[in-house]
Amino acid sequence: MDSMHAELLWKGAVLGFSIAAPVGPIGALAISRTLRDGRAAGLATGLGAASADSVYGAAAACGLAALAGPLAGAPWLRWAGGAFLVCYGIRLVATRGRSKAAAPGRAPGGAFFSAFLLTLGNPMTILTFAAMLGSFGAGGAGAAALMLVAGVFLGSMAWWTVLASVVAAAAGRMGGRWFPVLDMVCGGALAVFGVVALLRSAP
Numbered sequence: 001m002d003s004m005h006a007e008l009l010w011k012g013a014v015l016g017f018s019i020a021a022p023v024g025p026i027g028a029l030a031i032s033r034t035l036r037d038g039r040a041a042g043l044a045t046g047l048g049a050a051s052a053d054s055v056y057g058a059a060a061a062c063g064l065a066a067l068a069g070p071l072a073g074a075p076w077l078r079w080a081g082g083a084f085l086v087c088y089g090i091r092l093v094a095t096r097g098r099s100k101a102a103a104p105g106r107a108p109g110g111a112f113f114s115a116f117l118l119t120l121g122n123p124m125t126i127l128t129f130a131a132m133l134g135s136f137g138a139g140g141a142g143a144a145a146l147m148l149v150a151g152v153f154l155g156s157m158a159w160w161t162v163l164a165s166v167v168a169a170a171a172g173r174m175g176g177r178w179f180p181v182l183d184m185v186c187g188g189a190l191a192v193f194g195v196v197a198l199l200r201s202a203p
Helices: 003-020 025-037 039-061 065-072 075-094 109-120 124-135 143-174 179-201
Strands: none
Touching (some): 003 039, 025 039, 025 075, 025 109, 039 143, 075 109, 075 179
8 A cells, every 4th residue: 555545545534533423313323222222233323324425435436426416315215214213213212211231142234224224315425525535636436536435434433433332331331320311312313303304305
């Protein structure tokens, strides 16, 4: 790996971390799943989001932003994502007080795919990547673009790993007494995010 590719990998990692860090619907989802189902579920949620980011990053790198953009903004995908967030948020509020870390063997596949589809439904993701690749002169399907995308994935996963680890450790220290409050907060936030998504999808 030459110095230029190493620099792009590093820059991509910093950007991936900074893009993932603000707490939005996926962040709230990862927190609630970590609290309810353990660290593995939180990591699976983050992996789904980072994978969707990588798909759009690769599409932007290969000059497919014009094709992927309409897919990302597809009304049915945004409606489905908003409805999922509202339903999941209401479920969290309704089951408050019964949250607890699940057995370590629980399959995280559902957490991965739901986060992947929710992130895929964000039309801003590919636009962000297209602008990012252009600013770094990494357009096209060459190794430079791929290194930047790989860096974004690694940076994003670094954030999700930190988040899931911190939340899991805090949950272990707090015990179960704060779970009803945390369920209310996370559930309410997810429901609000879902309503906003539905309103933005309305014609």
